[in-house]
Amino acid sequence: MQRYSGFGLLTHSFSHHEHWQKIWRNPSPKKHYDVIIVGGGGHGLATAYYLAKVHGVTNVAVVEKGYLGGGNTGRNTTIVRSNYLWDEAAHLYEHAMKLWEGLSQDLNYNVMFSQRGVLNLGHTLQDMRDIQRRVNANRLNGIDSEALDARQVQALVPHMDCSANTRYPVLGASWQPRAGVARHDAVAWGYARAADALGVDLLQQTEVMGMMIEQGVVKGVKTHRYGDIHADRVGCVVAGNSSVLAQMAGFDLPLESHPLQALVSEPIKPILDTVVMSNHVHGYVSQSDKGDLVIGAGIDGYTGYGQRGSYPTIEHTVQAIIELFPIFSRVRMNRQWGGIVDTCPDACPVISETPVENLYFNCGWGTGGFKATPGSGHVFAASLAKGVMHPLAKPFSMFRFHSGALVDEHGAAGVAH
Numbered sequence: 188m189q190r191y192s193g194f195g196l197l198t199h200s201f202s203h204h205e206h207w208q209k210i211w212r213n214p215s216p217k218k219h220y221d222v223i224i225v226g227g228g229g230h231g232l233a234t235a236y237y238l239a240k241v242h243g244v245t246n247v248a249v250v251e252k253g254y255l256g257g258g259n260t261g262r263n264t265t266i267v268r269s270n271y272l273w274d275e276a277a278h279l280y281e282h283a284m285k286l287w288e289g290l291s292q293d294l295n296y297n298v299m300f301s302q303r304g305v306l307n308l309g310h311t312l313q314d315m316r317d318i319q320r321r322v323n324a325n326r327l328n329g330i331d332s333e334a335l336d337a338r339q340v341q342a343l344v345p346h347m348d349c350s351a352n353t354r355y356p357v358l359g360a361s362w363q364p365r366a367g368v369a370r371h372d373a374v375a376w377g378y379a380r381a382a383d384a385l386g387v388d389l390l391q392q393t394e395v396m397g398m399m400i401e402q403g404v405v406k407g408v409k410t411h412r413y414g415d416i417h418a419d420r421v422g423c424v425v426a427g428n429s430s431v432l433a434q435m436a437g438f439d440l441p442l443e444s445h446p447l448q449a450l451v452s453e454p455i456k457p458i459l460d461t462v463v464m465s466n467h468v469h470g471y472v473s474q475s476d477k478g479d480l481v482i483g484a485g486i487d488g489y490t491g492y493g494q495r496g497s498y499p500t501i502e503h504t505v506q507a508i509i510e511l512f513p514i515f516s517r518v519r520m521n522r523q524w525g526g527i528v529d530t531c532p533d534a535c536p537v538i539s540e541t542p543v544e545n546l547y548f549n550c551g552w553g554t555g556g557f558k559a560t561p562g563s564g565h566v567f568a569a570s571l572a573k574g575v576m577h578p579l580a581k582p583f584s585m586f587r588f589h590s591g592a593l594v595d596e597h598g599a600a601g602v603a604h
């Protein structure tokens with residue numbers, strides 16, 4: 188059976204998903220939890236896992252409206268890197284990178300983390316200046332990063348057209364050798380299995396429809412399936428639906444929800460053993476272990492919740508990829524899909540307390556949160572366990588939009604906004 192419903196790179200059937208549902212306990216919700224996590228994507232599941240594993244907080248429920256990993260976690264193109272410009276972001280993403288490096292062992296589950304390196308191409312003099320600046324900043328933070336010229340890029344990617352004759356000639360790139368890819372759904376399953384084994388309740392097919400708030404303090408969530416579920420603390424980790432949850436709690440977030448699209452080709456023999464990204468021409472490509480070319484776009488310009496994308500954006504991306512790799516022009520597309528990403532004005536996340544006491548949000552990862560999954564879960568778990576924001580999370584407070592202390596990472600965002 189091959190019914191495809193957005194699970195990205197690797198072809199899955201629902202029977203595989205049903206198999207996992209049988210393996211997990213099928214808990215009935217308790218009346219009261221220490222912590223409720225809303226959203227069973229990678230970040231929510233990682234948060235639950237580290238709450239139980241690191242902080243001994245096991246009276247935890249993850250409440251997911253669909254199935255685990257069925258949101259952006261299962262729709263993303265799996266690029267992992269930590270080459271961000273500003274200290275605040277670089278420290279957070281590098282924290283995640285270090286956790287990635289031991290994640291399969293930690294979860295006893297192969298997340299297929301492959302450090303095959305990531306290239307961010309430069310096509311103009313200004314691109315190259317920005318790349319040089321970011322590489323220097325990375326190195327000052329102890330993050331592996333190099334600026335390459337076109338000749339060095341060509342040596343790494345022999346099939347890419349690095350000649351001077353193209354519309355947007357490749358002038359060089361930033362190169363992070365420790366960056367790479369991982370298997371997205373394995374990350375969700377690995378965290379879910381490990382959290383479940385530690386006693387976390389995973390409540391699927393359970394949509395949060397409202398917040399229970401008394402005198403400015405959250406008391407739990409209202410669900411369509413199990414009614415009211417009480418908790419001391421609630422953490423919302425719902426990506427593109429974050430504004431909807433915030434509205435339930437009575438405040439606004441500085442987020443826009445946009446479609447972000449990707450596609451995979453038919454599987455072909457190994458041809459590309461690294462990741463190539465270009466913000467300038469709006470496209471990026473890698474090759475999965477199964478052989479598919481994994482190609483992604485910039486965000487669609489309009490807002491929406493449709494989990495699908497528009498034709499012009501994806502056509503534009505395919506044109507860009509074919510211009511970079513004329514050799515791919517005859518490869519056929521296998522599947523295309525979209526997710527809904529939640530973008531902040533400074534292209535950085537929100538990991539934050541909120542105007543409601545004991546209610547926390549972790550969102551705004553936009554086009555780039557997969558790579559952060561372990562680090563985000565780790566720092567959010569510490570914040571929820573202690574009721575005090577983790578030092579790495581503090582710069583990402585939602586209140587930075589009041590103070591003006593933004594962390595502008597547009598230059599390091601992997602795809603065009």
Ligand code: FAD
Binds near residue numbers: 255257262526554
């Ligand atoms: P999600 O995985 O979306 O999980 C949120 C969950 O909340 C969902 O399962 C949803 O069903 C649930 N939910 C929502 N509302 C409710 C409710 N009311 N009640 C209960 N549950 C609810 N990032 C990278 O770092 N590298 C990449 O290469 C990359 N490529 C991408 C490509 C595409 C096409 C897309 C769409 C995104 C990409 N991203 C990438 C971004 C990345 O996927 C996300 O930032 C990340 O997966 C977010 O994880 P999450 O757990 O926060 O959200």
Ligand code: PYC
Binds near residue numbers: 264267555600
């Ligand atoms: O942030 O590296 C990234 C990314 C790649 C594709 C989408 N986002």
